[in-house]
Structures are given as C-alpha cells and as structure tokens.
Amino acid sequence: MTALTLSKTSATAVSADALVIGIVKGEDGPAPAAGVPAPAGLLTEAAGVLAILGAKGGKDEITRLPAPAGTTAPLVIAVGLGSAPQDGEDFDPETLRRAAGTAAHALSGTEHAAFALPGTDAARVAAVAEGALLGAYAFTAFRKTGEDDRGPLARVTVLTAEDADDAGLRAVIDRAEVLATEVARTRDLVNTPPNALTPADFAAHATEAAAEHGLSVEVLDEAALREGGFGGILGVGIGSQSPPRLVRVAHTHPEADRTIALVGKGITYDSGGISLKPAGHNETMKCDMAGAAAVLSTVVAAARLGLKVNITGWLALAENMPSGSATRPGDVLRMYGGKTVEVLNTDAEGRLVMADALVRAGEESPDAIVDVATLTGAMVLALGKRTFGVMGNDDTFRGLLHDSARRAGEQSWEMPLLADLAEGISTSTIADLKNMGERMGGGLVAGLFLKEFVPAGTPWAHLDIAGPAFNEGGAFGYTPKGGTGSAVRTLLLLAERAAAGELAGQG
Numbered sequence: 001m002t003a004l005t006l007s008k009t010s011a012t013a014v015s016a017d018a019l020v021i022g023i024v025k026g027e028d029g030p031a032p033a034a035g036v037p038a039p040a041g042l043l044t045e046a047a048g049v050l051a052i053l054g055a056k057g058g059k060d061e062i063t064r065l066p067a068p069a070g071t072t073a074p075l076v077i078a079v080g081l082g083s084a085p086q087d088g089e090d091f092d093p094e095t096l097r098r099a100a101g102t103a104a105h106a107l108s109g110t111e112h113a114a115f116a117l118p119g120t121d122a123a124r125v126a127a128v129a130e131g132a133l134l135g136a137y138a139f140t141a142f143r144k145t146g147e148d149d150r151g152p153l154a155r156v157t158v159l160t161a162e163d164a165d166d167a168g169l170r171a172v173i174d175r176a177e178v179l180a181t182e183v184a185r186t187r188d189l190v191n192t193p194p195n196a197l198t199p200a201d202f203a204a205h206a207t208e209a210a211a212e213h214g215l216s217v218e219v220l221d222e223a224a225l226r227e228g229g230f231g232g233i234l235g236v237g238i239g240s241q242s243p244p245r246l247v248r249v250a251h252t253h254p255e256a257d258r259t260i261a262l263v264g265k266g267i268t269y270d271s272g273g274i275s276l277k278p279a280g281h282n283e284t285m286k287c288d289m290a291g292a293a294a295v296l297s298t299v300v301a302a303a304r305l306g307l308k309v310n311i312t313g314w315l316a317l318a319e320n321m322p323s324g325s326a327t328r329p330g331d332v333l334r335m336y337g338g339k340t341v342e343v344l345n346t347d348a349e350g351r352l353v354m355a356d357a358l359v360r361a362g363e364e365s366p367d368a369i370v371d372v373a374t375l376t377g378a379m380v381l382a383l384g385k386r387t388f389g390v391m392g393n394d395d396t397f398r399g400l401l402h403d404s405a406r407r408a409g410e411q412s413w414e415m416p417l418l419a420d421l422a423e424g425i426s427t428s429t430i431a432d433l434k435n436m437g438e439r440m441g442g443g444l445v446a447g448l449f450l451k452e453f454v455p456a457g458t459p460w461a462h463l464d465i466a467g468p469a470f471n472e473g474g475a476f477g478y479t480p481k482g483g484t485g486s487a488v489r490t491l492l493l494l495a496e497r498a499a500a501g502e503l504a505g506q507g
C-alpha cells in the first residue's frame with residue numbers, strides 16, 4: 001500500500017521525485033488553479049511552459065514538464081481540473097479526487113510524489129489523499145516481477161496550508177488510508193482469478209481479516225448449510241467441485257444503538273450453470289463476487305475506524321458451474337425460511353444465494369438491510385458501466401444510499417420496484433416463485449425477487465453494481481482496469497452516518 005504523509009513544506013522546497021499541480025482552463029490558455037499551497041511564482045512560470053506544451057487544463061489532462069529553476073522536485077505533473085469554480089466557491093471534492101487519481105496513475109514507476117492541488121480544508125485534503133491512494137493501485141500478485149516493472153507510486157505527500165489544523169487533518173488522513181486499503185482489498189479479491197479464489201478461499205480470507213481486525217466471524221460450510229436448510233446457496237453451488245459457504249462477519253461497538261446488515265453476492269465464478277453463458281459473456285465473471293467483497297471491506301473498515309454502530313456482513317459464496325450434479329432449469333429449490341423457487345434459468349443464480357442470506361440476515365432483526373450484488377446485465381443496459389442502481393422498500397432509506405453514494409464520489413441512480421413486474425416471478429405452476437420473470441425491466445424484476453425475502457417493515461436497499469464493479473475499459477481518474485471497489489465508499493459513509501445518528505428515527 002502506498003504510504004501517505006501530510007506536509008507543510010512549500011511546493012518549491014519539498015523533496016520528491018515529482019510535484020503535482022492543478023491547472024484550469026483559462027481564456028488565454030491554461031492557468032494555475034487558485035488556492036494551491038504553492039508559491040505563485042512557480043505556478044506562473046509553469047503556466048507559461050504549459051501553454052507552449054499545448055496543455056488546455058481540461059479535466060484529467062496530464063502534462064509533464066521539467067520543474068522551473070528554484071524547485072527541488074525535478075519533475076512537475078500538471079493535471080487539468082476543468083473550468084475554475086465560480087467566485088467564492090471551491091472545487092468539488094470529486095474533481096480533486098479524480099485529478100489526484102489521474103496523476104497518481106500516470107506516476108506509476110515513480111517512488112515519491114508531492115501533491116499541491118487546490119483546496120486546503122479537510123474535505124478537499126481528504127479528497128486529494130483518497131484520489132492519490134486509489135489511483136496508485138496495481139494488481140501484481142500473478143505477475144513475475146521483472147527489473148523494468150513499473151510498480152505503483154510508492155509514497156504520497158499531500159501539501160497543506162501552513163495554518164492547517166493538524167489534529168483535524170490527521171483524522172481525515174487516517175480515514176483516507178483505511179478507505180483506500182479496504183477499496184484495494186475489494187479490488188484484489190475481484191481481480192484474483194476464480195481458480196485461486198473458491199468459496200472456501202474467500203471464507204478463509206474473511207476469517208483472516210476478521211482475526212486481524214478484531215471482528216467476530218462464523219463460516220457455514222456445505223454440511224452446515226445442508227443442516228440449516230440453505231437451499232438457495234446449496235442449489236447454486238451444487239454443480240461445482242468447490243462447495244459453497246455462508247460467512248457472517250460482524251463489527252460491534254459497545255455503545256452502538258443501531259445495527260445494519262450488509263448482504264453481498266459472492267459468486268466466485270458465474271459460468272451460468274446449465275443455462276451456460278456463451279463465449280463473450282463469461283470471461284470477466286470472476287467479478288461476480290464483488291458485492292461480497294465490498295461487504296467484507298466495509299465491515300473491516302468500520303472496525304478499523306471504531307465506528308459506533310454494529311455492522312453485520314453476510315457473504316453468500318458459491319461457484320455457479322454446469323456438471324452432472326448441477327441444478328437444472330426446472331428444478332425446485334427450498335430456500336432458507338421455507339419458500340420454494342422454480343429455477344427456470346440457472347444463470348439467474350445471484351438472487352438464489354441472496355435470498356437465503358437475506359432471510360438469515362433478517363432473523364437478527366437489524367435496523368436496516370443493504371444488499372450489494374452484480375445482479376443483472378439489465379442494470380448495465382439501463383445505467384451504463386459506471387453507475388449502480390439503488391432499489392428498495394423505503395423511499396427515505398433508498399434516498400440515503402443514493403445521497404451517500406453522491407457524497408462519497410460514486411455514481412448511483414434510484415430505480416423503482418414496479419408492482420406490475422412482480423407478476424412474472426409469482427406465476428410458477430409448481431412453486432411459490434420463479435427465478436425469472438419478464439426480460440424487459442430485468443434489473444427491477446431481480447430486485448422484486450429479493451424483496452420477497454426481506455422482512456416486511458425493515459428498511460432495505462438493493463444496490464445492483466453489475467455495471468461499475470469491473471472496469472473492462474482503460475483506467476480513468478482513480479479507477480483502475482479490472483476490479484474497482486464499487487460500493488465500498490458508499491457503504492462506509494452509510495455506516496458513518498448511522499453511527500452519527502442519521503438513520504430514520506435516530507437521535
């Protein structure tokens with residue numbers, strides 16, 4: 001993990017391999033961003049060179065230039081911030097987070113960079129720190145390390161104003177470090193290939209993380225799942241050589257007055273099962289456990305930050321494979337809690353494992369439930385690859401998730417659970433439910449299916465992260481290729497807001 005420090009050294013005097021500055025679009029070419037903890041001389045001199053180099057100052061543009069005389073760092077990286085904010089306003093934190101991430105990503109192979117981006121209040125210093133750490137990520141576990149390997153940026157120094165409040169900033173920086181480490185945990189788990197991360201491997205990782213951070217953990221193995229009647233998780237996992245697991249991992253605080261349950265879809269590989277996915281649709285399906293990874297990361301982060309709220313995570317882990325023992329289209333499964341489901345498409349497996357875990361989570365009567373799942377391709381069609389859908393049974397709670405995502409710098413959109421679409425899943429001739437309804441509105445149908453397994457009266461939100469969980473395109477901002485860590489920042493902020501008394505009926 002990239003090391004992070006704060007410093008009040010001036011940008012010209014700081015000793016680092018590179019100095020990151022921000023520039024904005026000006027009428028006569030790029031202009032140095034105002035409010036930077038850097039001497040004006042350095043910035044005006046750099047701005048002159050930047051114009052010659054063709055820099056414009058547009059968002060995420062990167063320009064490298066040799067440092068002007070009098071600057072200790074040999075290299076200046078100018079990152080575009082777009083248009084300058086209106087008079088009296090500051091850059092919004094997400095602009096700074098992305099710019100810092102773009103710069104950190106561009107600096108891979110560099111040892112130490114100092115960031116002199118505009119904004120000196122805690123929220124903006126935090127955004128720069130988060131963006132730099134998130135952008136410096138690389139997944140190298142399965143690569144031989146050669147001599148010319150460009151590892152991620154190793155050391156980040158964020159420059160702050162001379163009159164900065166050290167104690168206040170320290171807390172913000174500690175949080176940024178925990179957040180970035182836990183987002184990286186989710187990215188690592190998602191990027192790990194499915195032959196190296198079976199349900200048992202994932203459960204072992206959770207058990208280790210729990211021991212390291214003082215969480216309680218329980219793992220139900222295949223025998224325990226059978227004993228307990230978890231027909232959904234078993235039915236999905238039955239075709240695989242690597243048997244399923246259900247993990248409960250919990251952070252508790254002695255003074256907490258609220259408990260949130262987080263339920264994550266943990267399909268370590270989704271082949272589709274007997275309803276096999278065609279080539280072109282299965283190459284990235286190691287990402288189908290991204291929800292469970294985000295849940296684990298959030299519970300660990302809550303523990304590391306000592307949040308005054310109880311967070312219980314449920315990881316529904318299975319591998320969806322075709323074989324002679326696999327569930328067939330036409331089979332009926334008895335879910336945990338007793339409801340029966342006719343499986344018409346074994347590729348709609350996420351809702352089956354989630355149903356069991358939701359019922360089990362609900363038994364503990366949490367104050368609210370959030371589930372996170374790479375659930376449907378339909379949600380990707382609806383919202384694109386960078387935005388997750390938020391559904392639920394309670395407008396206020398759904399809004400709280402959407403608002404937390406916005407504040408955390410994640411894109412989300414509220415989607416309705418329309419009653420007429422429920423007909424499709426309720427018309428089995430043999431069981432209580434079908435696992436597939438209408439194709440049109442498929443993301444909402446899946447949400448309606450999950451709703452059947454949530455205790456009535458418990459605020460519940462469903463995040464369908466099928467789009468943003470895995471980035472098949474190039475890196476952008478602080479988002480790398482591959483696993484992104486989608487939903488971790490949103491869920492951590494939700495936990496913090498619950499700890500601060502912001503759940504409905506609190507305080």
Ligand code: BES
Pocket residue numbers: 270288345347348349350374375376377378380436442466467
């Ligand atoms: N894991 C997939 C959803 C998915 C799609 C995740 C693209 C990430 C990227 C899920 O299990 C699935 O296969 N859903 C089916 C449901 C259908 C059979 C009702 C889908 O969306 O096609």
Ligand code: MN
Pocket residue numbers: 270272346347348349350
């Ligand atoms: Mn599937």
Ligand code: ZN
Pocket residue numbers: 267270288347349350374375
């Ligand atoms: Zn799936």
